[in-house]
Amino acid sequence: MSDPMVSTEWLAARLGDETLRVIDASWFFPHENTDAQAAFEAAHIPGAAAFDIDAVADHSTDLPHMLPTPHEFAQAVGALGVSNDSTVVVYDQIGLRSAGRLWWTFRVMGHDKVFVLDGGLPKWRAEGRPLESGAATPTPTVFHPTFHPHLVRSIDDVRAALENGDQVADARPAGRFTGEAPEPREGLRGGHMPGARSTPMGSLLNADQTLKSADELKAVFDAAGVDPAAPVITSCGSGITAAVVSLALARLGGEGAVYDGSWTEWGGREDTPVVTGAA
Numbered sequence: 006m007s008d009p010m011v012s013t014e015w016l017a018a019r020l021g022d023e024t025l026r027v028i029d030a031s032w033f034f035p036h037e038n039t040d041a042q043a044a045f046e047a048a049h050i051p052g053a054a055a056f057d058i059d060a061v062a063d064h065s066t067d068l069p070h071m072l073p074t075p076h077e078f079a080q081a082v083g084a085l086g087v088s089n090d091s092t093v094v095v096y097d098q099i100g101l102r103s104a105g106r107l108w109w110t111f112r113v114m115g116h117d118k119v120f121v122l123d124g125g126l127p128k129w130r131a132e133g134r135p136l137e138s139g140a141a142t143p144t145p146t147v148f149h150p151t152f153h154p155h156l157v158r159s160i161d162d163v164r165a166a167l168e169n170g171d172q173v174a175d176a177r178p179a180g181r182f183t184g185e186a187p188e189p190r191e192g193l194r195g196g197h198m199p200g201a202r203s204t205p206m207g208s209l210l211n212a213d214q215t216l217k218s219a220d221e222l223k224a225v226f227d228a229a230g231v232d233p234a235a236p237v238i239t240s241c242g243s244g245i246t247a248a249v250v251s252l253a254l255a256r257l258g259g260e261g262a263v264y265d266g267s268w269t270e271w272g273g274r275e276d277t278p279v280v281t282g283a284a
Contacts, residue, residue, distance in 0.1 A: 009108060009255040010123040010216055016094055017134055020051055026091045026143075027053040028082075029126070032070075032103035032245060034189065044098055046140055050129060053096075054085040054141040056107055058245070068266050069243045070106075072157065075150035078114050086143035089116065096122035096129070100214025102206075105248035109263055115151030121252060124215040131213075158238050158264045160271065166238055167200045174204040174231050174261065176241035176250045177268065184281035189242070193272035196281040198240070202229045203284055206246040209253045222253045230284070233259035240264040240271075 019025050027050050033039040045055040061081040063071040073081070087093060093111060097104040104121045111119040122129070130136065158166070166173060175197055180186030182203040184195035197203070208225050209217055217225070226233050233254050239247040239261040251261030264271075271277045 007258070009121055009252050011094055011120045012123055013129050013132055013134060016050070016122055016129075020135075022092075024090060024092050025052075025094065026085065026087045027094050027096070027122075028085060028087075028107065029053050029055045029097065030058060030095050030104050030107035031055075031098040031126075032058045032106070036189065041098070046138060048126075048130070048136045048138055049141075050096065050126070051135050051137045054143045056081070056085065056095075058103060058106055068270055071244070071265055072110065072113065075114055075152045078110065079148045079150045082111075083148040084143070084145050085141075086146055087116075087148050088146040089149055091116075091118065093119040094122055095119065096125045098126045100125040100127045101210060101216060101249060101252075103245050105252045106245045109156065109248040109251055113153050113156045115153055116148075124213055128213060128215065156260075156262050158262045160264075160266055160274075160277070163198070163238060163240070163264050163271070164277075167198055170200065172231055172235060172237045173198055173201040173264070174226075174229070174237050174239050174250050175201045175268075176204060176206045176239060176246040178205050178207065179203055181242075181268075183283055184279075188268070188272060190269060190273075193268060194279050195272075196279040197284065198271060199278050199280050201240070201284065202231050204229045204231060204250055206241070206249045209249060216249075216253060216256060219256055222257055226253075226257070233257040235259075237261045238264050240267045243267050243269045 031041040095104045239250040241247040254261040
C-alpha cells in the first residue's frame with residue numbers, strides 16, 4: 006500500500022484482525038475546551054486505544070508536543086499494544102487534524118506500516134459504523150524504534166533550507182501566513198518565513214475532512230509553487246497540521262519532513278526573520 010490513507014470500508018472489513026491496531030490521536034486547541042480522553046471514552050472505534058500527543062512528548066522544552074525520545078515513544082505505543090509487526094491505523098475526532106501527527110511520528114520512529122483513516126471518526130460515525138465506549142484495555146507488547154532523522158527538521162535546518170532556496174510549505178491559514186490574522190498563541194509575531202509557500206491545511210481537504218485526490222492535491226501544490234517531487238519541509242503553528250501537508254505529499258509519492266518547532270518556535274524568537282503579506 007503506497008497511499009498513506011485508508012477508507013472507512015477498508016478498516017471496517019478488518020476490525021478484529023490480530024495484527025491491526027487502531028489508535029485515536031485526537032488533539033484539541035486549548036480554547037476548544039475539549040478533553041480528548043473524555044471524548045474517546047464517550048465513543049471510539051471498537052478496539053481502539055488513545056494516544057496523548059501532549060503527554061508523550063519532550064517535556065524538557067517549553068515548546069508544545071515536541072517529539073518524544075525513541076525510548077519514550079516505544080514505551081507508550083508498546084503499552085497500547087503496538088509491536089513492530091502491527092499494522093497501525095490512526096484517526097482523530099475532528100476528521101483530519103492530529104492523526105497525521107501520529108502517522109508522521111510512527112514513521113520517524115521507523116514504523117512504516119501506519120495509515121490514517123480518511124475522514125476520521127466523523128465519517129465513521131456518519132456511516133453508522135459500530136462504536137464503543139469506556140476506557141481502552143490493550144494488551145501491552147514491545148515496540149523497537151529505529152529513529153529516522155531525515156523526517157524531522159530543526160530551526161537550524163530550516164534556516165539553512167531557506168538560505169538555499171529549498172521548499173518550506175506552511176499549513177497555517179492564509180490570514181496567519183500573511184500576518185493579517187492573529188496567532189492563537191500569545192507572544193508570537195504574525196507573518197511567515199522569507200521564502201515559505203502558503204499551503205493551508207484546509208486547501209488539502211474535502212468538505213467531509215477527507216484528503217483530496219492526487220490530481221486535486223497536485224493542483225493545490227502547483228498553485229502554491231510547491232514541487233512534490235523535490236524535498237519539502239512542512240511547518241504550521243506547532244507541528245500538528247504540518248503533518249497533514251506531509252500526508253498530502255505522501256499521497257503524491259513525495260515526502261515532507263516536519264519542522265517540529267514550527268511557528269511557535271520561529272515566530273516566538275527575535276533572531277528569526279519574518280515577513281508579512283502574500284508570498
